[in-house]
Amino acid sequence: MTAMQHVKLGAYYVVHLIEPDDFDFWRERARALVRCDVPPDRIAWVEPGGSGDLFAHGERRMPIPDDDAPPVRASKRFVKLAKNAILHSDPERFALLYRLLWRLQANPRAMEDKADPDVRRIEELDKNVRRDSHKMHAFVRFRLVENEEDDEEHYVAWFEPEHHILRANAGFFVRRLANMKWSILTPQGSLHWDGEALAEGPPAQRGDAPSGDPTEDLWRKYYASIFNPARLKVGAMLKEMPRKYWKNMPEAALIPELVAGAQNRESQMVAAGALEFEQRPDTLAAIDTAIHACRKCPIGALENEAVMGEGSRDASLMIVGEQPGDQEDRAGRPFVGPAGQLLDVHLEQAGIDRRRAYVTNTVKHFKYVQRGKRRLHQNPGAKEIDTCRWWIEAERAIVKPKLVLAMGASAARGMLGKTVSISRARGEPILLEDGSELWITAHPSYLLRLEGTAREEQARLFDADLVAVAERLAELEA
Amino acid sequence: MAQKSLIDRLAILADAAKYDASCASSGTAKKNSLGGKGIGSTEGMGICHAYAPDGRCISLLKVLLTNHCIFDCHYCINRKSSNVERARFTPQEIADLTLSFYRRNYIEGLFLSSGIVKSSNHTMEQLVECARILRQEYDFRGYIHLKTIPEADPELVHQAGLHADRVSINVELPTDSGLTRLAPDKDARQIEGAMGGMKMAIRQAKDETKRFRHAPRFAPAGQSTQMIVGADAASDADIVGKASRLYDTFRLRRVYYSAFSPIPDASAVLPLKRPPLIREHRLYQSDWLMRFYGYAPGEVMQATEADGNLPLDIDPKLAWALKFRERFPVDVNRATREELLRVPGLGVKAVGQIIASRRHRTLRLDDVARLTVSITKVRPFICALDWRPVMLTDRADLRALLAPKREQLELFAA
Structure with a gap:
């Protein structure tokens, strides 16, 4: 002094x-x-x-x-x-x-x-x-050094602070990693903690610290996976993690390729889902054209034609089936095959005029497997139904029915987005978000597959549902 | 089927977790590992250990326990009907991974969520078990955020609060009709019921810690939630209204907004175009106005345009000021704190500094300029000793003058 x-x-x-x-x-x-x-x-x-x-x-x-x-x-x-x-x-x-x-x-x-x-x-x-x-608290990266003599784990970090902050921040790392042996090496000095006492050491060089750690592979994988390529904001990243810190952070080496790949990955993601759906058509004719080009699910790729709904654009009642069958596919019109004919009979009994309704299907293309010359009907999968909701919702948005009658589990899923049990859901209206009512019943083809008393029982239930719909429709139209 | 390697599963389950916006590690009780057996500390301020090129902070190991799910929510990449590759961790594996990352100073702790596998209770048990291993077996004192499942047994949810710093339950969508449509297996009343239960438990525990020094801690960093923006038709006014109601009713620490982003294998019910990212940013700004600037939710809604959405080209504070020009200019040498906080371009800190400085001098425009980022933005709305914006405030093209230039916007929108 x-x-x-x-x-x-x-x-x-x-x-x-x-x-x-x-x-x-x-x-x-x-x-x-x-x-x-x-x-x-x-x-x-x-x-x-x-x-x-x-x-x-x-x-x-x-x-x-x-x-x-x-x-x-x-x-x-x-x-x-x-x-x-x-x-x-x-x-x-x-x-x-x-x-x-x-x-x-x-x-x-x-x-x-x-x-x-x-x-x-x-x-x-x-x-x-x-x-x-x-930033030191954040960006210091320790690497594991296994000491063969005493079999103890020792973690060593190399860091280059801008200011004289090493000593002042020793306490942070001591409190955080109290029961771990670690060292932080910097060009101005070094700190060593053995689990009990802190020691200061002379300035160090990068080569004094270990050059890698197998866990860094996991960390890099995590870094790459948690990054969302749909939202690239490089400026925001650079503001908080300037380049000067990158050289001592194992994950930073990935940044250039992540950025370069991001726009690519996003456009692939959207392209995979998008096709011609960018804008939902706002006329029935436009929907008709668009569904013919739709290859969003594998059904569209089969040899078939899309079948558009038909009926009045101002109908109060929309009747929704599952998907076109063999005959519908050939005719290009919904409900013209055996199930359609059966439906007509029951509608008439209930006093519902099919010509005043808008009749359509949840899935627009016919799904089948070829058996010899015959095309055998296949139920659409949940994912295929969900994909096709895009079209049925477009139709609903144009026709704006007061009441939707969904026939069968597929149609019900197409309306609700989830699978419901017909026996539990039938007979009661479900309010849809646009204010219209959804009524659920069985599909007429279900009746076709039954025989004897079972068929009679189901036909009775089907009729009861249709009568309830007719009555409700009259109320809604009044 | 052979088990996938740890690194492959990490890739799948981190990828699946990235749509959760929150990564905060702040605001919890102080703790450290001195005198303990393990490692870990939380000292109030959160730490972002890295930033991804999406501009988001990486503070926690954010993973799902599994991305198998029995639910079928349309906006979610992990929904039952999605074709995404599935994987799962055991609670032990996650605990070990958390520690090995923490030792190398990669993270502040763990944010664990999960798809619903088998049942809500089974899933919740696994989440709690992972937190228990970390806290009890490893004496880990870092940050833990557990996503809780509203359908699970309240006792299990309570266990989660005993181990975790923060718990969260996602409301998912701003409107009930959106929830019904896009998350058909979820129920708005159940979600809010669980949030209400959580609020009570947090309050009760806080009460007890006041009276008994050793009362168990319960989610000291409170609870938060997340809403997806742009997947349904809700306007910004709807969203702000919902958020403020959630803050009030459930004493939430944060409401996170996540701009719906196109996900691979998306369901066709969703829009394919993502909302502009700037919309999410504007919502966070409006959130800030309510939390720190004394704006009532109704006032934020006043800033919206005819369609109920906040303008994208200017921030909500400026939008509000332009609508209520008669409240400006305010005199920086006389105005109250509340009035100053309404000036576009003046932050909470700048306002504090103005109020402290004006005890010592009468502020000129230059003095204000030194305290703010951009005086150009502030100038039309204030008076200082040598400044009066007579012309500016009345100009019809003020908005165009103050709106950031297009190129700058692109940075956000990119």
Whole structure:
């Protein structure tokens, strides 16, 4: 420690700091200088490693304050900021802090003036240091070193902070990884924790740290998978994770290929789903054209023609079946085969005029398997029905029926998006979100497959459903 | 079938989890591993350990326990009828993976969610088991966020709160009709019932910790939820209304918005065009206005346009100010904090600094410029000692003058 002497009038003082981040040392010197009334422009603060030659004529001995010199005052806010700002790499920081401390003696509230350039500067330094510390907490990456002698795991990280923050952040890692052996190596110094005590070491080089860790493969895989290529925002990433940190982060090597691949992957994703669905057609004729070109599910790729619904554009009743059958596919019209003929009989019995209804199918193409010359009907899968909802909803949006009669489980799924049990769902209306009512009943082809009393029983239930629909329709139309 | 390797399953189950927006690790009780057997700490501030090229923070290991699911929600890539590749982890595997990432400082902790496998209760048990292993067997003191399943037994949901820092239940869609249509297996009343139960449990635990020092902690970081934007017809006004009701009713910490993004193997009921990402951004801004700027939900709705949506080209605060020009300009040397907070371009921090500084000097425009990011944006709405925006506030083309240039927008929209 430098010897002290009484203050010399007009003398120029040079203070050599021993550590770049030692707040207590600076505070002790600064206090003495303020008490001796040495103005800021008479002091040069020299960092370790910094050149003091410019001030060769300066006074290196510290002045001794008079006993009756007033005590030095500083606001809490100043002390808080100064402790952090002193870690900054700006060589001017010591002088700035002293200037502020000096001004605080005359104006104890000087720190409150946020528009003052010195106040702004110390806040900026504090902010930069806080950010650097925060990024250190975030971006330090440890690698495992297995020690063959004692079989203990040791984790080592290499990090290059911008400011003198290593020592100040030791506590964070100690509290976090208390029961782990670790070291953080930096160009300014190193820290070693053995699970009980912290030790400081000399500056290190990148080569002192391990060059890899098998777990990094998992981490890179995670990084690539959690990234959503549908939302590329490179600017937002760069703002928070500037390139200067990338070289010490194993995952950062993936960034260029992820960005390059993203637009590709997204357009593939949309193309795979999109086809001609970009805009939902708003006329029945346009739907008719579009469904003929639809290859969104495998049914569309079979040898068949799409079958469009038919009936009045203003119908209050929409009757929805499952899908066209062999005869419908050949005729290009819905419900003309055996099931359609049976339906006509029952509709007439219930007093429903098919010509006043809009009749259509949930799935627009005929799904079949070829057996010799015959095409055998196949039920559409849930996914195929869901895919085809696009069209039936377009039809509903145009026709705007007051009541929808869905026949069979496929039609019910096409309306509701989930599979329901016909026996439980029939007989009661379900309110759809556009305000119309959905009634569910069996498909007439189900009756065709039954015989004897079973068929009679189901026909009776079917008729009852149709009668209920006819009555409800009359109410709705009234 | 042979079990897929750990890394392949990680790829599948992280990929499946990426549609969850939340990755926050902040706002929980302080804890550290000194004096414990394991590792981990939470010190209040969340830490983002990496950023993905989608601009989102990676703070937690965010994975699903499994992407098998018995539900069939149309917007979800993991729905039953989707052709996506399936995989599952055991609770032990996830606990080990979490620790090996945490030791290398990749993450703050775990965000665990799951598809519904077998039953809601079975799934919830597995989620809780994973958190239990981490907390009890490894004495892990980092952050845990558990997604809870509204259909599960309340006792299991309670267990989740005892281990986790944060719990969340997704409301999924802003309107009940949207939920019925797109998530036919879910029930809005059940979801809100579970959120209500969670609120009570959190409040009760907080009460007990006040009275008894060693009362067990229960979800100290509270509960949050997520809504998907752009998958149904809900307007921004609907969404803001729903969010504010959720904040009030369930004391949520956060409502997350997730712009519906085209997912591979999407169901045809969904729009294929994604909503512009900027819409999600505008919703978050409006969320901010309600949480930190003293705007009532009704006032945010006033900023919407005729179709009920917030303008995309300008932020909601500016939109509001342009609609209520008679409230401006405000005098930076006299106005109250509340008035200053309404000025477009002035943030909470800048307002605090203006109020502190004006005790020492009468502010000029230059002084304000030093405290803000862009004085151009602020200028038309304030008076200072040497500044009066007489002409500007009345200009009809003010919006065009202040709207960010097109190219800048593209950065968000890309």
